Amino acid sequence: MQTNPSGISSDSVLLRDVEEVDLPILFEQQCDPVATQMAAFPARERDAFLQHWAKILKDHTGIKKTVLYEGAVAGYIVCWPESGRRLVGYWFGRDFWGKGIATIALSQFLAVVPERPLYAYTAGHNTGSIRVLEKCGFITAQHEEAAITEADGTSGELVYVLTRR
Numbered sequence: 001m002q003t004n005p006s007g008i009s010s011d012s013v014l015l016r017d018v019e020e021v022d023l024p025i026l027f028e029q030q031c032d033p034v035a036t037q038m039a040a041f042p043a044r045e046r047d048a049f050l051q052h053w054a055k056i057l058k059d060h061t062g063i064k065k066t067v068l069y070e071g072a073v074a075g076y077i078v079c080w081p082e083s084g085r086r087l088v089g090y091w092f093g094r095d096f097w098g099k100g101i102a103t104i105a106l107s108q109f110l111a112v113v114p115e116r117p118l119y120a121y122t123a124g125h126n127t128g129s130i131r132v133l134e135k136c137g138f139i140t141a142q143h144e145e146a147a148i149t150e151a152d153g154t155s156g157e158l159v160y161v162l163t164r165r
Contacts, residue, residue, distance in 0.1 A: 040123035
C-alpha cells in the first residue's frame with residue numbers, strides 16, 4: 001500500500017468497469033460549472049449525456065473505468081482510438097480534486113493499458129490536469145488552438161503523450 005502526500009492510500013482508489021448505475025453521478029459531475037470552465041468543455045444536457053454514454057458503453061474498442069474512492073464514484077477514465085491515435089480522458093467530481101486521487105487512478109489505469117503511445121488533451125489553464133498527466137509520465141507533445149476561447153482572450157489546448165510503459 002502506497003500513500004500520496006495528501007495521505008490518500010492507493011488501496012482506497014479502485015477502478016471498475018463503468019456501469020449504467022454510475023451515469024447519474026457522472027452526469028451531475030459534468031454539470032458543475034467550475035469543472036466545465038476548468039476543463040474548457042461544456043456540459044451536456046441529460047439526454048445528450050446519456051446518448052453519448054450509451055455509445056461509449058457499446059464501443060468495444062475503448063476502455064471505460066469508473067474511479068471509486070472509498071466506495072464513492074469519484075469520476076471516470078476512458079481510453080479510445082481516434083484518428084490513428086489512442087486517447088486517454090478523465091473527469092472527476094470537484095469533491096475529489098486536489099487529493100491525488102486522479103493521479104493514483106490514472107497510474108492504475110495506465111498499468112493495465114498496454115498500448116503506447118497514448119495521447120491526452122487538456123486545457124492550457126487546467127493546472128490540476130497538467131500535474132496529473134506529468135506525474136504519470138506524460139510529456140507535452142504540442143500546443144493546439146482550443147475549440148473554446150477563454151474569457152480573457154487566451155486559448156490553447158495542450159497535447160500530452162506517454163510513450164513509455
